[in-house]
Amino acid sequence: MTRIATPPKTSRPPGRWLLQDAKARFSELVRRARNEGPQHVTVHGREEVVVVAADEFRRLAGERTGAALIAAMQASPCREIDIEPSRDERSPVRDIEL
Helix, strand or coil: CCCCCCCCCCCCCCCEEEHHHHHHCHHHHHHHHHHCCCEEEEECCEEEEEECCHHHHHHHHCCCCCHHHHHHHHHCCCCCCCCCCCCCCCCCCCCCCC
16 A cells, blocks of 8 residues: 655744634634734635734724723814804704694
8 A cells, every 4th residue: 555645734933823723723722812912814825814812802992982082182283163063043943743
C-alpha cells in the first residue's frame, strides 16, 4: 500500500485561525481573545471576522450616552449662537374634537 505524504501544516502567525480550527478549538479561541487580544478568523484565505473580548468590544463601541456630542458642543467657539427652530405662524391647524 502506498502512503501519500500529507503536506506539512503551514504555521500561521499568532492570533490567526482557519475557520475549521476556530470551530474545533472554540474554547481556546475565546481564551486567547480574552488573554492575548483580537483573534482573526479566515474563510477561504480571506479574513472574515475578528473575535475580541467583551471588555475590548465595549471599549471600542463606546457608551451611547451622548456625552461626547454634548462635550463637543460645549467646546465649540460658536456655542453662544441661539439655535431655535423657525416656525411658520401661518401653518394650517385643524380643529379636532376630543
